[in-house]
Amino acid sequence: EAGVVQSPRYKIIEKKQPVAFWCNPISGHNTLYWYRQNLGQGPELLIRYENEEAVDDSQLPKDRFSAERLKGVDSTLKIQPAELGDSAVYLCASSHSLEGNEQFFGPGTRLTVL
């Protein structure tokens, strides 16, 4: 069974440029998560989807970040415009249910903003 797929794996952009990350969760997983992980820190939840509905986006900086999961399957996280402080690893995870869920993580996208 294929795991969570993320692309690109690495992205280098200049500040003020837009950037988008894509995630394809494990087939059948209805819950999808986007995390940001800064160097030396634990992952920080940005947004959680239950099917196509964003059920927790309180940690998403909505002035510049947006996310969508239109058909309840794959998802895109966008930053526009990017700032220097956005440099981090962006992780996508998926799980089958909310109760006692095990999250399966993708390899992440390492973003460097110059």
Place this chain on the structure above:
Amino acid sequence: LAKTTQPISMDSYEGQEVNITCSHNNIATNDYITWYQQFPSQGPRFIIQGYKTKVTNEVASLFIPADRKSSTLSLPRVSLSDTAVYYCLVGVGAAGNKLTFGGGTRVLVKP
């Protein structure tokens, strides 16, 4: 907000048992306790999950006291490949609880 606290780092030797304790004083009734392992340049990987008492699988044990305000991950007979960061995660996202990773514990297994 179910915040967790873990030791920053821990050293051990091959063949020893490693115990990592996580504090989560304001854990909610519906929260589960989950531990993840992360190697460099990889996403976290599930190790074990529990709600109360003791859970054991093929790689670890999880001990949860009755008040559930802490939990201890036990790794038996560690090897060099167990060198990683271990995260304690509390919450299921229901009832407004956020999914929160702790700061992580860097475990270094020495030969």
